[in-house]
Amino acid sequence: MSNYKKIIWQYPWRYAESFIIAIALLILGFAINYIGKNTVSSIQWPVNLYLGIAIIILLLLIYFLFKKKPFVKWLSSIPAAISAICFYTFLVLLMGFIPQGSPKASGLVHEIGLSDIVSSHAFLFAQIYFLVILGLVTLRRSFPLKGNNTGFFLNHFGLWLTLFAASIGAGDLQRVTITVSKTNAVYYGVNQKGETIHDLGVAIQLKEFNIEEYSPKAFIIDNKSGDILSKQIFYLEKGNKGEIMDWEVEVDDFFEYGVCMGEKFHPVYDIGAAPAAYVITKNIKTNEINEGWISCGSFRFQGNFLKLSDRMLLVMAEPEPKKYSSKVKIYTTSGDDFETTIEVNKPVTVNGWKIYQLDYNHAMGKWSDISILELVKDPWIPVVYFGIFMLIAGALYMFWIGNKKKID
Amino acid sequence: MYILNFNNTAFITIALWIIGLLFILVDKKLKNARLIGNLFSIIGTLVIIGFLIFLWIEIERPPLRTLGETRLWYAMFLPIVGILTFIRWQYKWFLFYSLGLAILFLTINIINPENFDKTLMPALQSPWFVPHVIVYILSYALLGVSSVVSAWGLYLIKFKTFKPELLNKADNLVYMGFSLLTLGLLFGALWAKEAWGHYWTWDPKETWALLTWLCYLLYIHFRYKNKQKIITALWILALAFIVLLICWIGINYLAVSGYSVHTYSS
C-alpha cells in the first residue's frame, strides 16, 4: 500500500472511516432497541408513498447539489459500499444462527433486537445505509449513461428498486387465512396478527375439495418400537412386485377406496374409505409365505397390517398428496359471482386479492370437509417485480460478459 | 423395471473418467493422449447425462429433490465445466479436481443407496423447480471451482510463486457463478410468490442463500478497487465457499432450521 499514513477522518474517507460509521450505526440500533423501543413498526399507505417520494427527491438533491463534496463522493465509493455490505451481512449472519421470532426469547439477545432482527433498529439502519450508498452510486454512474454501463445500471438500480419497494411496501402486505366449508359462504378471515378481518370484499363457499394421491408405499416396521426398518421404496399398486428387506412382495389386489367387512376388504366408495392392498410375501431365506390385507386406515376405519415375523410387520403408509385443490364459488361486493378452482401453485386473482390454496383438515385427508385458503394483497408487487426483472437482465448480462473488461 | 441400475452406471462412468485422467496424466509421453483422455472424460459425462434423462422419465418428475439426486446433477455439471475449462485453458489440476469431486459424489451415492422416490409435495410441482435448482447447481459448480483456485492460490503464495493472472481466472468464474446465484435467488423468489403468497420469508435456507450471495458480492466489490490485496481477496473467496457449503449441506444440522421447505428429505 501507499507509504504515507493518512490521518483518520481526513478526506477522502476510506475503509477505517466507513467501518467506524457502520459499527456506530449498528451499536446505535442495538441501543435504541435496548432502551425500549422494541420493534420498528412498518408504515402504511399512503404515508409510505410520500416517504418514498421524499427519499427519492432527497437522494437526487444530494447527488446533484453536492456531488463534488467529499462526503457525498465517499457515500458512493467502494469502501462505503463494502462497509454497507458487511453491516448487512453481519445481521443476516446473526439471523442464520439465532432462531427468529421465537416467542420465548428473552435476555440481552432479545433486548437488543436479535431475536427478531428484521424488525430491529439495527436492521433498519443497515437497510437505510445500504440503500443510500447503492442509490448514490447508481446515480453517479448513470449520469451520463453510457452503453457499457448497461450491466451496472441493471444490477445496481434493479437491486435498489427491489429492496426499496419491498421495504417501504412491507406495511401494505396483507395476508388473511380463511377457512371455507360447504355449508355457507365465508366472508371473514384471520390475519397474521391473529385479528379477525371482516371487510375482505369477497365471500367464498367451498363446492368440492379434491386430493389426488400417489400410490401408497409399503414399509416394514418394528412390532414394538414402531420404527421403520425398511429403506426400499415399494409402491402398492395392483400387480407390483419387488423386494423389501428379506421378503419378495407381490400386490395381488388393490382398491383405492376400501372398507373392511368381516375378514375381507371390498371396494366401497364411502366417507372414510381407505386404500387397501392384498399382498403376498415370501421370505427369501426361509421361503415362508404370508398373505393378507393391509390398509393405512382413516379417521373412520382402522388400519390393517400383515405380520411377517415376531418382530416385523408389513404396513401401508398413508398416501402422500400429489395435488390438492378446492372448487369454490366466489361472491364479490361488486355483484359478480363465479366458480373457479384454486390449486397449490395456481392462485386465483379476485378484487385485488390473490387467493392461494393453503391447507385442509389432515385428520380427514381426502374426505376433508373444509379447505383453508389464504388471501394476499401486495399492492407494491409490480414495482418489486420491475426491479427483479432488471436484476434478472443484469445477471444474464453479467454471465455473458464476465469480467473481460478488466482482464484486457 | 430395473434397466436403470445406478451402481452399474456409476461404475462405468467412474471407470471412463479414471481412464481419461490416466491418459491426460501421461500426456507428454504418448501421442494423442490428451485427445483420448478428453474423449474418455466426455463419454463418461455423456453416460451420466443419459442416466439422468432415463431417471427423469422413470420417476416421472425431475430428479432434483433429495440430496442424493442433487449430487447426481453436481456429478454431471462439474465434469462439463471442468472439461470445457480444460479444453480452453489447459489446466490439468482443474480437470483432476472437477472429475475427482464428481467421482466422490457418485461414490457417496453408491455407498448410501437412496431410492429414487416418486413423490413430490404439491408446492414443489411447479415450472420454477427445474430452473431454480439447475441454476443453483451450475452456480455452485462454478463457485466451487473458484474456491479451489483460492486454495491453490494461498498455497502458491506460501511458496512465493503466485501469479496474479490466477486470480483473474477466479474472478471470471466468480462473475459467472455469482450471476447464476442471483438468478437462483430470484427464480426462488418468483416461485415462492406463486406457491406461498410471498417472495421472501426469511426461511433459514433463504437466509443462508442470501448470505452466500452477499459474501460473493463482497468479493466482487473488494476486487474491483483492491487489485493488489491478493491475500485478502483469496481469503474472502475461501470463506465465501464455506458459507456456500453451510447453505447447501450444513443447513440441515443448524438449530434454526425447524421446518423448512428446503430441508432435503431422505
Ligand code: HEM
Ligand atoms: C446485484 C448486485 C450487484 C452486482 C451484480 C454488482 C456488480 C458490480 C460490478 C460488476 C461492479 C464493477 C463496476 C463495473 O464493472 O463497471 C460494481 C461496482 C460497484 N458497486 Fe456493485 N454490484 C451489486 C450491488 C452493489 C451494492 C449493494 C452496492 C452498495 C451497497 C454496490 C456498490 C458498488 C460500487 C460503489 C461500485 C464502484 C463503482 C465505481 O466506482 O464506479 N454494488 N458492482
